[in-house]
Amino acid sequence: MRSLTQLAEVASSDALTEKDIEWLHLLLADWQVLADLSAADLVLWLPTDDERFIAVAHSRPATSTTVHIDDIIGLHLPVAREIEFRRAIATGQVVKSPAARWAGTYSMMETCIPVLHDGRVIAVVTRESNLSSPRFSLGFDSWAAQVSDNLCQMISRGEYPYDTTPAVTARGVPRVLDGVILIDPDGKVLETTPNATSCLRRLGIRNAVRGKILAQEITNVIADESMIEESMAVVVMGRASWRTEISSHASTITMRALPLTEGRTRLGAVILTRDISEVRRREQELMTKDATIREIHHRVKNNLQTVSALLRLQSRRSERQDVKDALAEAERRVQAIATVHAALSQNVDETVDFDEVARSVLRLAGAVAVTDRSVEVITDGSFGVIAADQAQALATVLNELVTNSVEHGLAERDGTIVVSVQREGETMTVKVADDGVGFEPGTPMSGLGTQIVKQMVRGDLNGSIDWSLRPEGGTVVTLKIHLDEV
Numbered sequence: 001m002r003s004l005t006q007l008a009e010v011a012s013s014d015a016l017t018e019k020d021i022e023w024l025h026l027l028l029a030d031w032q033v034l035a036d037l038s039a040a041d042l043v044l045w046l047p048t049d050d051e052r053f054i055a056v057a058h059s060r061p062a063t064s065t066t067v068h069i070d071d072i073i074g075l076h077l078p079v080a081r082e083i084e085f086r087r088a089i090a091t092g093q094v095v096k097s098p099a100a101r102w103a104g105t106y107s108m109m110e111t112c113i114p115v116l117h118d119g120r121v122i123a124v125v126t127r128e129s130n131l132s133s134p135r136f137s138l139g140f141d142s143w144a145a146q147v148s149d150n151l152c153q154m155i156s157r158g159e160y161p162y163d164t165t166p167a168v169t170a171r172g173v174p175r176v177l178d179g180v181i182l183i184d185p186d187g188k189v190l191e192t193t194p195n196a197t198s199c200l201r202r203l204g205i206r207n208a209v210r211g212k213i214l215a216q217e218i219t220n221v222i223a224d225e226s227m228i229e230e231s232m233a234v235v236v237m238g239r240a241s242w243r244t245e246i247s248s249h250a251s252t253i254t255m256r257a258l259p260l261t262e263g264r265t266r267l268g269a270v271i272l273t274r275d276i277s278e279v280r281r282r283e284q285e286l287m288t289k290d291a292t293i294r295e296i297h298h299r300v301k302n303n304l305q306t307v308s309a310l311l312r313l314q315s316r317r318s319e320r321q322d323v324k325d326a327l328a329e330a331e332r333r334v335q336a337i338a339t340v341h342a343a344l345s346q347n348v349d350e351t352v353d354f355d356e357v358a359r360s361v362l363r364l365a366g367a368v369a370v371t372d373r374s375v376e377v378i379t380d381g382s383f384g385v386i387a388a389d390q391a392q393a394l395a396t397v398l399n400e401l402v403t404n405s406v407e408h409g410l411a412e413r414d415g416t417i418v419v420s421v422q423r424e425g426e427t428m429t430v431k432v433a434d435d436g437v438g439f440e441p442g443t444p445m446s447g448l449g450t451q452i453v454k455q456m457v458r459g460d461l462n463g464s465i466d467w468s469l470r471p472e473g474g475t476v477v478t479l480k481i482h483l484d485e486v
Contacts, residue, residue, distance in 0.1 A: 004028070007056040007074070011046040016122055023117045026161045028057050031125075033258065033272070036176035038148040039064035040129040044115075045077060045085070046122075053077035053085055053124065062177055067108055067128045081110070088112040089121050094152050106132035116158035125155065143182060143191050147270055150260045159261050162241035173243070174256050174274035181271040187213050187237045190268070199273040202251035214271070222248045238269020251277045304338035329403070329449070336361050336399040337392055352391040354383035361395045362402055362419060374414045375406050381421035383428070387484040393460035394481070398432070400449040401477050405434040413437075415474075426483045433476040438469050457481070 004024060008016050016024075028044065035042045044057035055075050060066040077085065081101075088095040092114050100107040111127040127148070154160035179196030183189055189209045192200075200209060204221040215236045234240040235257045243256040254274050260267040308331050315327035339360045362377045386394065398419065405417050417434045457465045463481035470476050 002074070004056055007054065008046055011048045011054050011056070014049075016046075020117055020122045023161075024057075024115070024123060026163075027115065027125075027155070028059075030161050031059050032062075033176060034127075034148065034151050035059045035061045036063045037144050037151070037180075037270070038127050038129070039144070040127045040148075041067040043068075043072065043126045043128065045124045045126065047089075047124075048076075052079075053082065056123075062175070065130050065132075067106075067130045084110070084112045085124050088114045088124055088156075092116060092121060092156060094149075094156050100131055106130055111152065113152045114156050116156055119158075125152075127152065144180075147182065147260070150262075150267060151258070154261060157263070159263075162259070174254055174272035176272065178275070179273035181209075181214065181273060182268065183214055183238050183271060184268045185238075185266040187215050189214050196271075196273045199253045199275050202275055202277065203246060203248045203253055218246060222246060236271065238266075238271060245276070245280075247280075251275065252280045253277075301338045301342045304334050308334045308338065332399055332403060333396060333452075336395045339395060350388045351385050352388055354386045354391055354394065355379075357391060357395055358383055358398060358419070361399050375410055375417060376415075377402060377417045377419065379419050379421075382423065383421055384423055390461055390481075390484055393456040394430075397453050397456050397461070397479070398430075400453045401432045404449055405432065405436060405475065408436070410434055410436040426485060428479075428481045428483055430479040430481065431476055432479075433470060433474060435470070435472070435474040438473060438475050439467070441469070 002010070005021055008021065024044065031042050039061050041061065042059040043055050045053040046056050048054055053076065055072045055077070058068065058072055060068070084095045084097060087093075094114070095112045097110045100109050102108070107130075109129045109131055113125040113127065114121040115123040115125055151160055177195070179199050180191075180193045181189060181196045182191040189212055192209065197209075200217075203218065205217050209217050215233065218232075218236055231240075231242050232244045232246060235242055235244040235255050238257045238259050241256075241258055243254060245252055245254050247253075252275075254276050256272045258270040258272070260269055311327050311331040311334065315324045315331070318324055318327070339357055358379060362379060383394075402417055402419070410417075413436065415435050417432065420431045420433070422429045454465060457463050457479060461479070461481045461483075463479060465480075466478045468476055468478070
């Protein structure tokens with residue numbers, strides 16, 4: 001599917017300027033509102049070098065049956081329909097067809113709207129109504145047509161779309177189907193749809209609002225609310241095209257104003273409403289759940305640190321060196337797991353950016369291992385984001401491997417341990433290499449640390465582990481891990 005810019009370049013060698021394209025994008029971002037108010041299809045047409053017109057965008061109404069069942073983007077306008085187009089471009093005025101025309105098996109009424117920008121007409125929008133299919137009953141049949149005409153006139157004068165149009169991709173953006181209120185220049189309610197009336201009742205406005213100042217009615221029901229958005233006043237008075245959220249009586253209503261103008265004269269505004277109480281309630285539940293998960297990880301980290309402190313205290317009270325060593329190993333393992341929970345307590349996902357965790361674990365393992373020699377631990381490469389369960393396993397494995405290198409491979413010498421990592425998608429290769437004394441080939445590896453490492457690599461990390469001698473001296477342990485998708 002070609003973009004608007006590409007279609008504009010194909011249509012004419014005299015391409016639209018960057019600002020013209022931005023203006024058209026702004027129109028397209030918001031024209032579903034106009035299509036629904038008009039109960040008509042909207043089609044954006046650009047003139048071509050061969051004096052034809054090509055369709056570059058299309059919006060179908062949610063309030064009526066569409067005119068165009070098939071996609072029309074990239075098609076040229078039939079020559080028989082070009083008369084009103086050229087008149088709209090020449091005069092800069094909205095041109096309505098004098099009579100309905102047949103389009104296949106149904107009749108259609110067409111309106112041509114010149115799109116004015118920077119003092120010149122850059123495109124034409126057609127509003128095409130299917131007369132053979134009545135609009136859906138929304139409670140505004142008698143006045144929506146006039147509002148639609150006002151917006152079309154504003155397009156022809158360069159007053160619509162608005163420069164401050166809010167993003168329509170945000171959750172909870174009100175639509176025409178959700179509720180419409182029409183107010184006059186003073187903010188007095190002229191018309192409402194049933195859905196809009198229901199939204200106002202959710203806020204606590206029980207009486208009919210027609211003929212009353214909308215801002216005053218809303219102020220009366222939210223007077224005791226502690227949180228009121230600063231944008232509320234300009235929205236409910238229809239003075240700016242923006243959105244606001246109003247909460248009252250355990251309900252939340254979002255409102256968006258579409259000011260109606262004629263030059264410098266304010267004609268009133270259309271205010272779209274939507275009840276988003278359920279959306280906000282679910283978001284609050286998710287926020288509460290996320291906060292609870294973070295708090296759990298924080299408490300687990302604190303408890304593990306308490307366990308670590310108890311192990312350290314017990315180690316100091318023991319007189320046997322083998323007991324001290326065993327308790328020190330247990331303390332390091334607990335600290336490695338606590339480091340992962342500390343990282344999990346900082347975000348809302350069950351994933352960990354493992355690079356910082358690895359630095360903490362490796363620094364801890366290299367610093368507190370039982371040795372009198374100077375050992376440097378170097379990390380090469382990036383681990384990236386890892387699922388929480390596998391992060392705990394990998395932290396424990398790295399802690400065991402580095403500790404083993406410090407206490408055994410480099411027990412009698414200064415040295416360096418290099419932890420290198422290569423990751424391709426969900427496959428990761430980690431190598432822990434030291435320049436120590438190495439090991440005797442065929443030596444059984446049956447220590448507790450080795451058993452822990454083998455079990456976690458095969459079980460939690462879905463991988464394999466291999467010990468080998470470095471040609472230049474020392475040991476290299478290679479981990480091949482299959483990571484869970486995050």
